Amino acid sequence: MTSHSTLSRRFAATFLLASAVLFSGFASADDTSKAESVDDSLSVLIITSGCCHDYDFQAKAIQMAATKAGVEAKWTVVNDGGKGTQAEIDFYGDEDWAKPFDVVIHNECFAATTNPDYIRQITKAHHAGVPAVVIHCAMHTYRDAEIDDWREFLGVTSRRHDHQSHYPIKVVAEDHPVMREYPAAHVSAMDELYIIEKVWPNTTVLATSKSERDGKSHPVIWTNQYGDARVYGTTYGHSNETFQDEVFLANLVRGMLWAAGRVE
Numbered sequence: 001m002t003s004h005s006t007l008s009r010r011f012a013a014t015f016l017l018a019s020a021v022l023f024s025g026f027a028s029a030d031d032t033s034k035a036e037s038v039d040d041s042l043s044v045l046i047i048t049s050g051c052c053h054d055y056d057f058q059a060k061a062i063q064m065a066a067t068k069a070g071v072e073a074k075w076t077v078v079n080d081g082g083k084g085t086q087a088e089i090d091f092y093g094d095e096d097w098a099k100p101f102d103v104v105i106h107n108e109c110f111a112a113t114t115n116p117d118y119i120r121q122i123t124k125a126h127h128a129g130v131p132a133v134v135i136h137c138a139m140h141t142y143r144d145a146e147i148d149d150w151r152e153f154l155g156v157t158s159r160r161h162d163h164q165s166h167y168p169i170k171v172v173a174e175d176h177p178v179m180r181e182y183p184a185a186h187v188s189a190m191d192e193l194y195i196i197e198k199v200w201p202n203t204t205v206l207a208t209s210k211s212e213r214d215g216k217s218h219p220v221i222w223t224n225q226y227g228d229a230r231v232y233g234t235t236y237g238h239s240n241e242t243f244q245d246e247v248f249l250a251n252l253v254r255g256m257l258w259a260a261g262r263v264e
Contacts, residue, residue, distance in 0.1 A: 041072035042260055045101040047089070049081045050109030052137065058107060058243050065249035071257065076101070086112035098125035103260040107237070109137030114145040123149045127227030131259035133252070136237030139194055155203035155224025155233055162193040164238065167209040169220060177263045178223065178232065178255050179206050182247070189242040193218060194235035200224065221251065223258070230259040 046062065048055040059077050066073055081087030087110050091097055098104055104126070113119075119142050126132050132153070139158045142150045151157045167188045171179055193209055196218045207221040224231040232255030234248075242248050257263040 041074055042102045042256075042262070043074045043100055044076070044103055044105065044256070045098070046075065046077045046105045046107060047091070048077065048105075048107040049079045049083070049089075050087065050137065050141070051083060051085045051111070052109055053107075053238065054240050055079060055107065057240050058135075058237070061243035061249065062105065062107075062252065066253050066256070069250065069253045071253060081108065081110060084112075085110055088113060088115060088118050092118065092121050095121075097121075098130040101130065103131045103133065103256055105133040105135065105256065106138040106141070107135040108141055111137075111140045111143040113142055116145065116147045116149075119145055119147060119150050123153045123226075126153055126229045126231070129228035131229050131261070132226075132231045133256050133259055134231060134233040135252070136192075136194075136235060139233070139235055151198070152200055153224075153226045153231065155200050155222055155226070155231055156196050156219060156235075157198035157200070158194045158196050158235065160195050161235075162195065162211050162213055164190050164192050165212055166190060167193055167212075167220075169207050169209055170217070171207050173204060173206045176204065176206055176223070178221070178251065178258045181254065182207070182251055186247050188220075188236055189245040189248065190239050191236045191242050192238045193220070196235075202226065221255075223255075230261070232256065232259045 046059050048059050063075055078089065078091045080089045080091060134154050139154055139156060143159055169186045169188055171182055171184065173179055193211055199205060199219060202225040203222050205219040205222045208217040209220045210217050220236055221234045224233065234252065236242055236248060254263060
């Protein structure tokens with residue numbers, strides 16, 4: 001796992017969650033080539049940090065859930081920008097920031113960041129085809145920005161949320177590959193219900209929950225097609241309890257695999 005600190009310095013450590021097969025003797029060049037050709041591990045980037053959540057716990061929970069599901073992955077975690085609501089992460093400054101990755105998980109929370117050039121440096125990589133997973137406060141990230149690029153990328157627009165509760169989750173697209181193994185009557189862990197103002201045209205809603213205040217239903221799991229990229233999204237993900245919910249984690253991993261083209 002590669003991690004970038006919230007301080008000016010950075011530190012990195014990369015690990016591969018994969019099994020290794022050991023052979024006795026020396027492998028031929030042909031054998032080595034064959035071994036390399038069947039390496040289908042995912043290269044996954046997690047962008048995390050900002051306001052209001054236990055991002056270290058959540059990043060580790062995602063990785064452990066993928067391992068439990070048998071997913072071989074190389075993980076890079078960028079935890080930068082501090083604990084406030086406004087930051088511009090240096091990692092995005094590289095024009096090719098997303099190029100090494102099969103899928104990017106956005107779990108950052110920077111509502112007050114508004115720089116359109118900075119935001120478009122992120123969204124253009126996805127529009128060009130880099131798949132994404134967007135979790136919880138990613139929906140409120142860049143909330144104060146005047147441009148809609150990030151919201152169109154997410155597939156939904158949200159600016160506020162209801163209180164924390166255990167919300168019943170209604171599957172509305174049970175035949176979608178992401179939802180095929182989802183329980184019919186699951187209830188969320190203690191979490192916030194995000195109020196969805198707009199569902200963008202290329203979004204497919206997969207599951208909803210009802211507000212306890214006014215009874216209106218809001219998307220809580222969906223997919224989006226943003227340019228050439230698949231996007232999986234969920235508004236749940238506030239509490240550590242959610243990141244201990246096996247149903248939530250299994251669906252998150254399945255959504256990641258769908259976005260990356262590994263589940264059809």
